[in-house]
Amino acid sequence: MSDPDHRRKARPTMDLDLLIGRLEVTADKPDSKEPGLGSPVSPLMGQIPEGSASSSTTSSSGSSVTGKSTLSVKKPSDSGDSLKKPTDSGDSESVCTKRQVTGNILCSPDSRRNPVKAAATGLVVGQIPATGNVLPSGNIVPSGKVQPSSGKLQNLRGSRSDVLGSGTGNYGHGSVVRGGRAGGGGETMAGASGHINNVEEVKRKGNEEYRKGNMERALVHYERAIAMAPENAACHGNRAAALAGLGRVWEAVRECEEALRIDPTYLRVHQRLASLHLRLGQVENAWKHLCLAGNPPDSNELRRIQTVERHVNQCADARKVGDWKSALREGDAAIAAGAESCPQLFACRAEALLMLHRPEEADAALSSVQNFELSSTSLSLTKFFGMNGNSYLFFVRSQVDMTLGRFDQAVSAIERASQIDPRSSEIAAMANRARNVVRVRAKGNDLFNMGKFIEACVAYGEGLECDPSNPLLYCNRAACRAKLGQWERAIEDCNQALRFRPKYTKAILRRATYNGELEKWAEAVRDYEILRKELPGDSSVAEALFHAQVALKKSRGEDVHNMKFGGEVEAVSGREQFRAAISLPGVSVVHFKASSNYQCEQISPFVDALCERYPFVNFLKVDINESPAVANAENVRIVPTFKIYKNGCRVKEMICPTEQVLEYSVRHYSL
Incomplete structure (x- = not known):
């Protein structure tokens, strides 16, 4: 290598700004730049393996200098562990695991014409030498160039925010960062090396809380990191992991989507999105992100997606033919296989229970759906059983409300379903049915209150033509027939109501009363005993049971003169x-x-x-x-x-x- 004096004689004077703008370092991944630990004069600087840098050639005129150094950089780990495969853990998201650093002087025509533009994009000045700790040949001003006067230097500093880079570029060989970003990860390097360290420190604290299982505390730290570096994809990926751990799956999906907006090639986030979509039952989206997460896809995740997909398809087939037992079994199997946060599968479970005449259990199953968030806009067109996923939730909600006699809520739910999916014929038919039932029920109630029991029977019958499985309409018509003295027909209507809703206490009570009118005391006692189990604190039911028991014993010729009801101890x-x-x-x-x-x-x-x-x-x-x-x-x-x-x-x-x-x-x- 020529000594500095010889280079001073051979190289023409070159403007400092032009020289700085011609140098660049490109990173292969838009993540936050990992700060280095030292400078070339520091004993802490790690030695570069021999042969890791290619030779460089420098002309005596200085018109062109070409060279490329490839440096493998191991990601700093909070715990000191080696780099791991992407998982849903809260480990710090790697900004990049292998970085190609290129120091090309006069690298492009743009840099020749506009050195300030080239530097403003976050290009790091300096060529990485092939050796380790080499004493600097000029810290900021290149060797051989006369330093400007103090006034000129002051103007330079006032017009630019040039700082020495804190990365792995060798300190002292022109490692100057112009006041933009380096590495594309959203971390501002100019005058903010301490800022990067602060972000990494906040992330490290979040990772520690995550490993301890303190998701709420980890989330606080990750959100602080995002506030400090909003364009850092790794910070958004960490926040998604914490949200997923808290069961806030849709929020985690949106956070992953934000990370991919910043870095579409972020493989770990694709893998995380595949897992999240699987939990939501979004099989197609899970497949898409799993294929983008790596080649070949993770075998365990692949198996889980295949299992969920098989059970969902079999559930859909069973629902289509009305095999509700199979639909219930397959839906539960899909939930157990990994789709535990899919609201549509829980709604399908409720629908199957309703069709199996277990409406109270269906209502309880839908209560868990209320804890789930509706699909995000990007997934609002996902189909379940031929209808929009969100509209299906309201469709099932309307059916359950109709069966349990909550008619106003049923109409409101089916109208929301119609707004979301106006083209669904199944939803349209349900909406017409609900409106007709509500109309004729109100008409029947008015006629009953006016004492027009025959007309009320006809009105309730019209409602049953629209909804032949509605237990409330059967029970109301039974009351009309009882007023007309038609005890047998009234009991038949009660039986029909209890067929579709076996725990319908009003129908059980009315049937017990009507059996008493027919002196069918054994049947009456049986119904009152059922009511005692369902309503243990109801004294009127207890008294009715006592009198039915007395009447039954009397009908059998047993002594009942000492039997009494109630009283004190x-x-x-x-x-x-x-x-x-x-x-x-x-x-x-x-x-x-x-x-x-x-x-x-x-x-x-x-x-x-x-x-x-x-x-x-x-x-x-x-x-x-x-x-x-x-x-x-x-x-x-x-x-x-x-x-x-x-x-x-x-x-x-x-x-x-x-x-x-x-x-x-x-x-x-x-x-």
Whole structure:
């Protein structure tokens, strides 16, 4: 190499700005530039492997200098681990894992004509030498050029924001960064090397919280990093990972889309989007991003997508032919296989349950759909079962509301579905059906209130022609027929209502009443016992059950003169009184107590409440100090003790039970 004096003589004077603008470093990926750790005079600077840089040729005139150095840069890791395969973990997104650094002098005609433009795009000045720690031959001003006067230098500094680069370009060989961006990752390098370090520090803290499972805290750090570097694709990818960990899947999808807007070749984000779309049941989108995430695709993810796709297709086929059991099974299998955040599959589950006459369970299944967010605009045209994905949710919601008698909500839901997908024939038919049912139901109610029961029956019948599986219309028509004394036909309508909604308590109560009118006491008792399980605190149901039981026993010729309904807890003082009381038909609950015992005093008010809550149960109390003979005969030594008798036979004994255990036992043996 020529000494500096020889180069000064051979090279013509060249303007500093032109020389600076002719130099550039290009990065192969638009991610944030990773800061280097030192300068060529620092002992911390890592040695470049021998042979990693190609030779360069410099003409004596300085008119052209060509050369290229390829430097493999290992990504700084917060934990010191080696670079890992892209996953959904919260590890810091690699800005780039292998960077090609090219130091071409006079690299293009544009740089010759407009050196300021070339420098403003974030080009780093300097040619990377092939050796390691080499002393500088001129820090900023190239060797051989006379430094400008202090005034000129001051003007230079005032007009430009030139700083020494903090990257891996060798410090001192002209590593000057013009006041733009370097590396395309959105990190401002000019005068902001500390800013980059701050972003990396914030990301590192976010990664630490992510690894600990503190997604909320990790999200806060990632959002701070985005605020500092909004055009950094890695920051958006990290935020997407935290959102996915919190179950905010649609937000995670949008964040990944933003990362891909910045860097369309970001492979790790494509892989993450494939996983997110799979969770949402968006099989086609999952396929697309999986193919872009790498070649060949990840085998595990590929298998998951294939499994979900198979179950979704089989679910659609079963729904098309009305095989609702298979549709329910396949939809649940798709959810279990990975589509656990797909609202359409949960809506399909609700629809299948509704068609299997389990509307309450269908309503519960739809409650989970309310926790999901509607599809983003980019996915709003995705089809499920031949209709728009969002409109399908409202379509099912309308069906469930109609069955449960929430007609106004049903009409509102189907109208929203029509607005989203006005071309769906299935939605249009459902909308017409809902409007007709609401109209004729209102007409029937008005006629019933006016006492026109025959006309009301006709109106409800018109509604059933539109919706032949609506339990509320059957139940209302049963009430009309009961007013007309048509008990048998009224019971038939109740049976139809319960066929489509087996837990419809109003229909069960009406059928029990109508069976009582026909003196079908066994059927009436059966219905009232069902209602007691569904409505344990309803005293009117309890009293109706008691009277039906009395009537049934009487019809069988049993003694019923001592049976009574309700009352207070009866005090028992003698053995004969005790034996007579527990021998009464039905259930008797005996509370053995002592007035001086604290636990007995604590639970006594609850026993009084149970007496009111279960009026058909006979409640007794025995003070063991006042009636020792009864206590000795029943072998009671500890209080409070409860014994339950049924038709004179002891069926249960409890010592110091909790209130919950006591009530459960009373309810169990009284049914």
